[in-house]
Amino acid sequence: MKIRARKFDGRCGRHKRYNPAVDGRGGIRGACARCTLLCEIWEASLKLNQLIRRFDPQFDDLAPRAAPEKLEPVEDPRQLRLI
Numbered sequence: 303m304k305i306r307a308r309k310f311d312g313r314c315g316r317h318k319r320y321n322p323a324v325d326g327r328g329g330i331r332g333a334c335a336r337c338t339l340l341c342e343i344w345e346a347s348l349k350l351n352q353l354i355r356r357f358d359p360q361f362d363d364l365a366p367r368a369a370p371e372k373l374e375p376v377e378d379p380r381q382l383r384l385i
């Protein structure tokens with residue numbers, strides 16, 4: 303199965319500052335259909351990532367082999383902040 307990775311840059315014309323990743327469903331004003339759709343796209347993309355990871359725990363190892371073991375000690379700073 304092949305899924306095309308796509309970059310999606312969507313924005314509501316009436317609520318240009320609405321960002322589902324930050325504002326969530328609570329940030330949708332007046333039940334705006336465009337904002338709701340953006341939020342659903344965002345939620346679906348999160349779900350897709352979760353499903354792919356669950357399907358293959360080795361997912362990260364299948365990433366492009368740019369620098370096989372040199373990248374391993376480098377940790378995501380966002381994760382460090384959570385500890």
Ligand SMILES: [Zn+2]
Pocket residue numbers: 314315316317320334335336337338
């Ligand atoms: Zn809107």
